[in-house]
Amino acid sequence: MKYVDEFRDPELIERVAREIRRTVDPDYDYRIMEVCGGHTHSIYRHGLRDILPQNIRLVHGPGCPVCVLPMGRVDDGLSVAGQPDTILTAFGDMMRVPGTKGTPLEYKARGCDVRMVYSPLDALRIAQNNPEKHVCFFAIGFETTAPSTALTILRAKAEGVKNFSVFCNHVTILPAIRAILDSPDMRIDGFIGPGHVSTITGCRPYEFIANHYRKPVVISGFEPLDLLEGILMVLRQLRAGQARVENQYRRIVPWNGNGAAMRALADVFELRPYFEWRGLGFISQSALKIKPAFAQYDSEVRFELPGVRVTDPKAAQCGEVLKGVLTPPQCKLFGNACTPEHPIGALMVSSEGACAAYYKYVAKPVEA
Amino acid sequence: MCLAIPGQIVEFSPEQPLLAKVDVAGVKRAINIGLLADEPLELGDWVLIHVGFAMSKIGESEARDQLTMLAALGEDAQAMEEVRGYTFAP
Numbered sequence: 442m443k444y445v446d447e448f449r450d451p452e453l454i455e456r457v458a459r460e461i462r463r464t465v466d467p468d469y470d471y472r473i474m475e476v477c478g479g480h481t482h483s484i485y486r487h488g489l490r491d492i493l494p495q496n497i498r499l500v501h502g503p504g505c506p507v508c509v510l511p512m513g514r515v516d517d518g519l520s521v522a523g524q525p526d527t528i529l530t531a532f533g534d535m536m537r538v539p540g541t542k543g544t545p546l547e548y549k550a551r552g553c554d555v556r557m558v559y560s561p562l563d564a565l566r567i568a569q570n571n572p573e574k575h576v577c578f579f580a581i582g583f584e585t586t587a588p589s590t591a592l593t594i595l596r597a598k599a600e601g602v603k604n605f606s607v608f609c610n611h612v613t614i615l616p617a618i619r620a621i622l623d624s625p626d627m628r629i630d631g632f633i634g635p636g637h638v639s640t641i642t643g644c645r646p647y648e649f650i651a652n653h654y655r656k657p658v659v660i661s662g663f664e665p666l667d668l669l670e671g672i673l674m675v676l677r678q679l680r681a682g683q684a685r686v687e688n689q690y691r692r693i694v695p696w697n698g699n700g701a702a703m704r705a706l707a708d709v710f711e712l713r714p715y716f717e718w719r720g721l722g723f724i725s726q727s728a729l730k731i732k733p734a735f736a737q738y739d740s741e742v743r744f745e746l747p748g749v750r751v752t753d754p755k756a757a758q759c760g761e762v763l764k765g766v767l768t769p770p771q772c773k774l775f776g777n778a779c780t781p782e783h784p785i786g787a788l789m790v791s792s793e794g795a796c797a798a799y800y801k802y803v804a805k806p807v808e809a
Numbered sequence: 810m811c812l813a814i815p816g817q818i819v820e821f822s823p824e825q826p827l828l829a830k831v832d833v834a835g836v837k838r839a840i841n842i843g844l845l846a847d848e849p850l851e852l853g854d855w856v857l858i859h860v861g862f863a864m865s866k867i868g869e870s871e872a873r874d875q876l877t878m879l880a881a882l883g884e885d886a887q888a889m890e891e892v893r894g895y896t897f898a899p
């Protein structure tokens with residue numbers, strides 16, 4: 442147990458681990474999906490797989506917003522950076538994600554005005570400070586982040602800012618989970634539900650997974666103890682033949698979510714009929730689009746974007762890893778052609794990407 | 810990307826009702842509180858911050874837990890960098 446000294450309460454961890462061992466059926470191979478990339482990161486960082494019984498496999502889900510963005514969308518966003526008198530702004534996570542002709546950082550090195558921001562409001566501020574330029578914000582993220590973009594667009598409108606638009610790549614997690622459940626090559630016994638997404642959506646939206654697909658969902662926090670408890674709660678439901686939505690992360694996640702944030706989403710966005718996810722293909726009603734009433738803030742309306750589909754480099758198996766069909770080291774490029782220094786896929790860029798986490802904590806383990 | 814950073818509200822700004830100044834481990838920055846329109850906020854309250862917005866109100870011990878968690882995940886430095894990086898408010 443590599444990171445056990447970092448655990449806040451090793452004894453408590455050991456107690457939950459023991460309880461997990463008592464609860465599992467030794468003759469069954471469990472497949473539990475942690476939906477959120479933050480969970481994936483924590484699982485690798487803390488070596489949780491070494492604590493769990495061998496017959497529990499944690500399958501990494503699609504909950505890393507950078508990782509699920511297809512390369513064609515990255516290219517579309519970057520095509521804005523090439524236009525005269527424009528400034529492209531993006532979160533730090535996007536800066537090293539490769540498009541066909543390079544990463545945002547490489548575009549910047551070539552002389553394009555690409556700037557990293559920590560908040561969509563910073564992008565709006567840049568627009569206000571540079572009235573002679575157009576500022577595009579490359580928006581990514583799940584329900585956790587989308588309300589902030591919505592409020593920023595409302596703010597731009599309220600302040601009459603005319604030189605600001607958003608390239609909207611916000612996605613919603615539930616249709617992706619549904620796609621995974623409907624996929625014939627995937628068997629998942631239960632889910633560790635996302636923590637911070639649920640702060641906004643609440644726990645109700647997951648009920649179809651329990652009611653319709655008969656799979657337990659436990660919304661969990663990110664600490665080792667949270668995750669182990671979440672896994673134990675899933676196992677207990679499975680053992681009792683139940684399927685319910687439970688909230689392990691009650692200290693942060695309210696059952697009903699954040700109403701004001703959900704209203705902001707509904708005010709500014711509508712669902713796209715379909716959207717392409719890397720690895721999962723086109724999923725209907727899985728992404729947000731800026732409503733026509735706010736068209737002047739929609740980069741897809743203001744700019745002519747190429748909108749081409751780009752397939753991933755042939756040997757890259759990001760899609761399979763994203764679906765949990767392969768583990769990171771099973772990708773032929775892992776650790777040789779694709780490393781955090783020279784990433785080929787986004788899963789190797791984002792700290793929430795399975796490949797980056799595996800590379801950092803498992804392939805090159807830090808000595809305890 | 811999905812960092813949620815705990816901060817304590819230390820100041821409201823009368824002329825900008827959508828902003829509040831928070832203290833995050835000693836660093837003070839203004840953040841947007843528009844997503845908490847449904848919750849009465851008071852000085853001393855703790856909130857979780859994500860990309861410059863308070864996304865939920867939490868208790869004090871939850872806030873301290875969250876700070877410990879960020880440290881346990883090795884993301885505390887990144888969180889502070891993010892908070893310092895907000896430039897939208899004067």
Ligand code: SF4
Pocket residue numbers: 756757758759760762769772773774775776779780784785786787788789796
């Ligand atoms: S190692 Fe690189 S190319 Fe292979 S799946 Fe991971 S990110 Fe994609």
